Amino acid sequence: MHDCEYYQELMSRLLDESLSDEEEADLREHMRTCRDCRRLGAAFTGMTAVLREDLAEPPRDLARGVMERIRDEESSAPRRRETGPKGRLxxxxxxxxxxxxxxxxxxxxxxxxxxxxxxxxxxxxxxxxxxxxxxxxxxxxxxxxxxxxxxxxxxxxxxxxxxxxxxxxxxxxxxxxxxxxxxxxxxxxxxxxxxxxxxxxxxxxxxxxxxxxxxxxxxxxxxxxxxxxxxxxxxxxxxxxxxxxxxxxxxxxxxxxxxxxxxxxxxxxxxxxxxxxxxxxxxxxxxxxxx
Amino acid sequence: MTREEERALIDHVLDGETEQFEKLVKAHEKGVYNLALRMLGNEQDALDASQEAFFRAYRSLDRFRGDSKFSVWLYRVTGNVCLDMLRKAGRRRESSLTDEDGEDMPLPDERSDPQRELEKKELRRAVQRNLTKLEPGFRQALVLRDVNGLTYDEIARVTGLEAGTVKSRIFRARRKLAALLTRDGNFFEPSPSDTTARKGGGRDA
Structure with missing residues (x-):
């Protein structure tokens, strides 16, 4: 018999698809009878959905800013690799x-x-x-x-x-x-x-x-x-x-x-x-x- | 972009075709930006951190050995940039970076009935607000897993931890976040048989 902490870790691993069939069956059996773990499971599911689905679009000028900084850098200190195999150390x-x-x-x-x-x-x-x-x-x-x-x-x-x-x-x-x-x-x-x-x-x-x-x-x-x-x-x-x-x-x-x-x-x-x-x-x- | 195409692109950049780096930025900016956004909690810092990470990656590109995915390597660089920023912010003023996103904004106690969209929006804000309360190393593991979709093994590579430690950190981060969200009044659907934990029904139910 495992305690709730054990099953709560299984819940976390279930979200990450790293449970064996036996562990999953065991977890589902426990969830059937344990209200606290069901509630935590619902919380896990809800917040994980937010984290996984609610992705922001990066600002348009992200890439532009990077490239401008690289060009600035290159004009003052060009990458040395093209001069030979001995680049930065x-x-x-x-x-x-x-x-x-x-x-x-x-x-x-x-x-x-x-x-x-x-x-x-x-x-x-x-x-x-x-x-x-x-x-x-x-x-x-x-x-x-x-x-x-x-x-x-x-x-x-x-x-x-x-x-x-x-x-x-x-x-x-x-x-x-x-x-x-x-x-x-x-x-x-x-x-x-x-x-x-x-x-x-x-x-x-x-x-x-x-x-x-x-x-x-x-x-x-x-x-x-x-x-x-x-x-x-x-x-x-x-x-x-x-x-x-x-x-x-x-x-x-x-x-x-x-x-x-x-x-x-x-x-x-x-x-x-x-x-x-x-x-x-x-x-x-x-x-x-x-x- | 396949891994081979990516490797070829990297080699072009290393051979002096600097402009090709923009393709790598474009291919990975979403993952990098969202990692930074979740780590830092606001858009301006996330933009700064993303640009700094790509710039550091460019400068260190000849250290990318190709035995992991380029994205995983980039996330490592990004994570370090974010941890540096959090540390500096912590020195300046206690959690000035992490608590910026509406920390003091009062939450509605009562929700008008069916507004699931509003609820979802509130949940999203609450997730971010409370995410930034997690200890940065735990937050990083969780974000790499759920936002960037890395495996335990990949997160281990990024953080230098063992996969078992990663697994346990993610679990503890989730449990802490769930506790914060519950305390914050963000209740989740109770099971059908559960009458005491009804949405909005009480924090200690």
Whole structure:
């Protein structure tokens, strides 16, 4: 015997057509005898009909406004993609590349960068992952097996020379963009127009901005990154950060911000107060970023 | 537009045919606008948020990997824009955005008899008014489901939650909304055998 709460959740799922035949029969039997659940069911049905059917027409000037803003943007800063495969960078590529530099120069790590075909072209990313290119970081005196391997899956970049990447990071924090074709990705990266000079906003999982990483702190943050890769089935690019023997995760969001990653169904892996070094790196009371 | 056509269009835009982006805007403006409208509760903010979302999507278009529907990706961008706006509004003044749509407007206590159209209109207004009282993360899940028609799995992708959490959030959002609507005097058809819960018959019946 289930309680009403159980049946009320079934009602909600019935609206979403995610009930089994048995569950539906069970629910209907319960509804027959339970007035409260019938009333709630009627409320669910009524308000859901409003939400599903009562759609507004978008204003006519919505699209026009978007296109005008895009034209303004294009006239001042055209999209760079047509100039080559190395377009705008995700912050994590910059972070990853710079982290490579830090570790390579320190001679502490073997750095493995796995090429991954562009998923739009190759849906079987697993197969692409076997096409792994290993670039070992050997700056003068570096022992490749001297530390924990650092792995970064970069979407689209196959062969990826770490020293180029590292020097690119040193000069410009630039690295091959995710859309780079495999044979093009080995080229030395283009310099980018000072991408690392912007503060990096950090949000919590509810998209509340908890602060920014000021430009001068980004290298120190980068030094903590040990891994990165696409989280399966999400839009998230995950960054693994290690500190004091514990691992923490950040998610890169699609608008170039960082999100403290909250593991599903668990407590947040970290809150600003639990990670002193990161907390110092993230300015908690920074003024709002200009839009 | 098929997914392949959409992908081709995106590639054209990425290759410099900026004007092609307008087709993508036109194809998705209704879903984006209605998501924003339900999240924010008024038309001006919804327009602003929609335009901002499309603009951010344009700038980030090379990050769209094509392993989900473009609309789902767009809704994620839109949701983040809306959550940002709600947060900023909350800082400025408590719920200035969310309570704008007639919060202080008194509801008629008695409804003249058959006016079902009026009732329906009132219900629509009440749904929006009370929707904006839900916690934004719950509101987002519910709106993505009922307004945008996303599946639990798609909503999980948009929000970064597990599908099970999405399911439970939607349920809790519905239950809360139903409670608010009932408290607000918006009664729903009682079952035929139910004599105490007659429309207008009493909130605590």
């Amino acid at each position: 995700r912050p994590w590529i910059r972070l990853g590349a710079a982290a490579c530099l830090v570790l390579a120069v320190a001679g502490m790590a073997t750095v493995t960068l796995r090429g991954r075909a562009k998923s739009a072209q190759t849906e079987s990313a697993d197969a692409a992952l076997t096409d792994t290119a290993v670039a070992q970081a050997r700056s003068a005196g570096a022992e490749p097996d001297g530390g924990e391997p650092m792995t970064a899956s970069i979407n689209g970049g196959a062969v990826y020379d770490l020293r180029d990447a590292a020097s690119g990071a040193a000069e410009s924090a630039e690295a091959p963009a995710e859309d780079a074709a495999p044979d093009e990705a080995a080229e030395a990266p283009d310099p980018a127009p000072s991408p690392a000079q912007e503060p990096l906003p950090v949000y919590d999982a509810a998209r509340t901005r908890i602060g920014v990483i000021p430009p001068e702190n980004i290298p120190a943050f980068e030094a903590l990154i040990t891994d990165g890769g696409w989280a399966e089935g999400t839009f998230e690019y995950m960054l693994k950060v290690e500190y004091n023997g514990k691992s923490y995760a950040f998610a890169d969001s699609e608008d170039g911000t960082l999100v403290w990653w909250e593991e599903p169904s668990t407590q947040p892996l970290l809150s600003p107060g639990t990670f002193p070094q990161l907390r110092q790196l993230i300015t908690m009371d920074a003024p709002a970023l200009p839009q």
